[in-house]
Amino acid sequence: MTSEQPKRSGAKWALVGVGTLAVLAGGTYAAGYAMAGDKLPRNSTVRGVPVGGMPSDEAINALKKAVAPAAEAPITLSAGKQKATVTPPTAGLVVDYAGTIEQAGAGKSLHPAHIWNVLSGGGEMKLKTSVDEAALTSALKGQAQNFTVKPADATVSLDRDKVTVKDGVVGTELDVDAAAKAVRSAWMKEQQLEAPLTKSEPAITTAKAKAFVKEQITPRVSAPIIVDLGKGKVELTGPGIGELTKIQAKDGMLTATSDMDKLYKAAVRKAEPIGFDEPQDAKWQLKDGKPVVVPGKPGMSIDRKAFDKAVGEALTKTGAQRTVTVPVTTKQPEVTTEQAQKAKVSEVTGEFTTTYPHADYRNTNLSVVASRINNTYIAPGETFSLNDTIGPRTPGSGFVDGWVVSGDHLVKENAGGISQSGTAVFNALFFSGLQRIEHQPHTMYFSRYPAGREATLYYGHIDVKFKNDSPYGAIIQSWVDKSSPGGKGSMTVKIWSTKVYDKVTSTELVKSNFTTGRKLTRSGPKCNPQAAAPGFTVNYARLFYKGGSVVKREPYSWTYAPTDEITCE
Numbered sequence: 001m002t003s004e005q006p007k008r009s010g011a012k013w014a015l016v017g018v019g020t021l022a023v024l025a026g027g028t029y030a031a032g033y034a035m036a037g038d039k040l041p042r043n044s045t046v047r048g049v050p051v052g053g054m055p056s057d058e059a060i061n062a063l064k065k066a067v068a069p070a071a072e073a074p075i076t077l078s079a080g081k082q083k084a085t086v087t088p089p090t091a092g093l094v095v096d097y098a099g100t101i102e103q104a105g106a107g108k109s110l111h112p113a114h115i116w117n118v119l120s121g122g123g124e125m126k127l128k129t130s131v132d133e134a135a136l137t138s139a140l141k142g143q144a145q146n147f148t149v150k151p152a153d154a155t156v157s158l159d160r161d162k163v164t165v166k167d168g169v170v171g172t173e174l175d176v177d178a179a180a181k182a183v184r185s186a187w188m189k190e191q192q193l194e195a196p197l198t199k200s201e202p203a204i205t206t207a208k209a210k211a212f213v214k215e216q217i218t219p220r221v222s223a224p225i226i227v228d229l230g231k232g233k234v235e236l237t238g239p240g241i242g243e244l245t246k247i248q249a250k251d252g253m254l255t256a257t258s259d260m261d262k263l264y265k266a267a268v269r270k271a272e273p274i275g276f277d278e279p280q281d282a283k284w285q286l287k288d289g290k291p292v293v294v295p296g297k298p299g300m301s302i303d304r305k306a307f308d309k310a311v312g313e314a315l316t317k318t319g320a321q322r323t324v325t326v327p328v329t330t331k332q333p334e335v336t337t338e339q340a341q342k343a344k345v346s347e348v349t350g351e352f353t354t355t356y357p358h359a360d361y362r363n364t365n366l367s368v369v370a371s372r373i374n375n376t377y378i379a380p381g382e383t384f385s386l387n388d389t390i391g392p393r394t395p396g397s398g399f400v401d402g403w404v405v406s407g408d409h410l411v412k413e414n415a416g417g418i419s420q421s422g423t424a425v426f427n428a429l430f431f432s433g434l435q436r437i438e439h440q441p442h443t444m445y446f447s448r449y450p451a452g453r454e455a456t457l458y459y460g461h462i463d464v465k466f467k468n469d470s471p472y473g474a475i476i477q478s479w480v481d482k483s484s485p486g487g488k489g490s491m492t493v494k495i496w497s498t499k500v501y502d503k504v505t506s507t508e509l510v511k512s513n514f515t516t517g518r519k520l521t522r523s524g525p526k527c528n529p530q531a532a533a534p535g536f537t538v539n540y541a542r543l544f545y546k547g548g549s550v551v552k553r554e555p556y557s558w559t560y561a562p563t564d565e566i567t568c569e
Helices: 004-036 056-071 097-102 112-120 133-147 176-186 206-222 238-243 260-274 304-314 337-342 360-373 386-390 419-432
Strands: 075-079 082-086 093-095 129-131 155-159 162-166 171-174 192-194 197-200 225-228 233-236 245-250 253-258 283-287 290-294 299-302 323-325 328-331 347-357 376-378 383-385 401-406 409-414 435-438 465-467 474-481 488-497 503-506 510-515 519-522 535-546 549-560 565-568
Touching: 056 093, 056 097, 075 176, 082 133, 133 171, 133 176, 155 206, 155 245, 162 206, 176 192, 206 238, 206 245, 206 253, 225 304, 233 260, 238 245, 260 299, 260 304, 283 376, 283 474, 290 337, 299 304, 304 323, 347 419, 360 386, 360 401, 360 419, 360 474, 360 488, 383 386, 386 419, 419 474, 419 488, 419 503
Parallel strands: 075 192, 225 323, 519 565
Antiparallel strands: 075 082, 093 129, 155 162, 171 197, 225 233, 245 253, 283 290, 299 328, 347 488, 376 474, 383 465, 401 409, 435 465, 474 488, 503 535, 510 535, 535 549
């Protein structure tokens, strides 16, 4: 044997050893590869959810099952009672489950490092998400109206000396950008959020309204203003001032205006008992049933300009500053006896009588009205107001409760039934030829009145007004023939003046477009049964004649609502 033989034998065994190791290593590698498969690294977690060692599909499902409840849970934004709910998936907040698992390195690979990582590596991975900003903004804008409140000014109302402040309302709107940021931050963490709002103060805040009351209203009504006229004093009460004060809101400001004209008249009226008589204009009056001129006479007049200045400044003052001194002067009448004689009153130019079924309240209330308007003089160019002549309707002024129209039915109110006087006065003035300024028929028709050619009254709202557009004076004569049980009463109104037209007449009252009311059943102590009556439209005209021809024509039209039939249970 040569020396090379042992060498070849050792090399041979070395190759056998290497081969064996290679086979062993290959077997181990193959086993590792088989064990790794397409699983995630052994220690992989997402948001604490263990997904290691799972195939990709299984890991995705496990992750979704664990994360979806939080990821898809609605997020509610609240501000007081206002709420809005955002559902993440539809608002563009999306979890990419497959992408999250993919970043862990799942899937088969022959690379040793990959196999090693699968068998022994891994760790906490970040959840892969995306936010569609446009979708989120759209979702929030779609519910932004839930938080929209328009700012509203505080208001101040005054009922004599009672002041009421209604709080203003602060406007709110959802801050969409801030809300989107809050939703992104809260996603999968919180489900209840405070809605971020932008606020806008009203032009007139509650604080501003209260300051206005303190400075402008409370002083006016809290104490009287004493007007010193030299030989006597008159008092303008706080509640009386309040009744004549109007509060207005404009351009973010509150203003208070007291009616100086009516305050002056109140002072004049209160000054009469202490010897201050205003000058009396000459005027026509009825005496023993005939028109005569009552001469004018001078009087003591409260200086109007000085009154307005002194009282106007004292309105918002307190204490001793609410006592003011106003001079008094002798004043001649504005209409002299000679001027009144030119406005000759010589004859009856219009008259009308209305009748009514017996009711004690009608006898009382209509008698009060007749006494107040009787012998009222309307000078040329002057406008007569029935409401102003009658004055406020209060129990203290002689009126009692009676039936009035309220919406679709009758209710009892003080001075009920005096619309009868409105119809009598309207028709008398209508046929006298004087210029109609204002009148309104009832909403429901009463058969005792001429359809459409009648008038209702409501103090402060609905009036009968006529202007004396003739060169002659006009006197209203009025009286009531009271009713008795089972009989009828009547109210008559005559207008004395001098005719401008030969005659004034009315065309036929033409009815059309009839309608029918409802049948209603009501209950309760205030229910009063009511008979049905049709509604309709009526048209007519006032005709003015001169020389046998119509020289002027005034059309009138009115639509009555049907009267519902009301049965009381």
